[in-house]
Amino acid sequence: DAGVTQSPTHLIKTRGQQVTLRCSPKSGHDTVSWYQQALGQGPQFIFQYYEEEERQRGNFPDRFSGHQFPNYSSELNVNALLLGDSALYLCASSWAGTGIYEQYFGPGTRLTVT
């Protein structure tokens, strides 16, 4: 049973550019959440997708956007990159039907903005 997968593993971008990160949820999961983890800090919630719609959003600017596809995979897009966007981006999946809401994390994408 494949767990949560993310691509790419590492990414280097220049300020002002745009980036797309991808996530495939664990088999059987229908909800995808994205988190940003700056170096030495705990993850911060960006947003969550369920049934192809953004269901919740954290305190992140509109430069951060996302999408969920019919197969439940998801993308995180960041426009007009800033140096402060350098972080580990984690994707987590869960199944809305469990009533327990355990989230399973992928290995993350390390984004470096220069």
Added chain:
Amino acid sequence: AQTVTQSQPEMSVQEAETVTLSCTYDTSESNYYLFWYKQPPSRQMILVIRQEAYKQQNATENRFSVNFQKAAKSFSLKISDSQLGDTAMYFCAFMKATSGSRLTFGEGTQLTVNP
């Protein structure tokens, strides 16, 4: 809004000994979940243990157990018989027990197990 505080940035323990990591949280919710996640250098966030707030009994998973004090809003993790593979960053996290909830994480505690 919920907040989670881990007051120990770093801890160390000798192999085979017991160590306790502290976590406090603040919430006005009555129904919620608390989690401990482990993040080794590989970066993969791994669920260690879960506690439902409505359960009085403390959760246990093999060498890992929690001390959940709901009134004090405290949720500590005890690791018994520490192993070298336990070396990692440990995060305490809170989640409301409503559909579509998010995890709110603490700042983390770096645990080093020494041989």
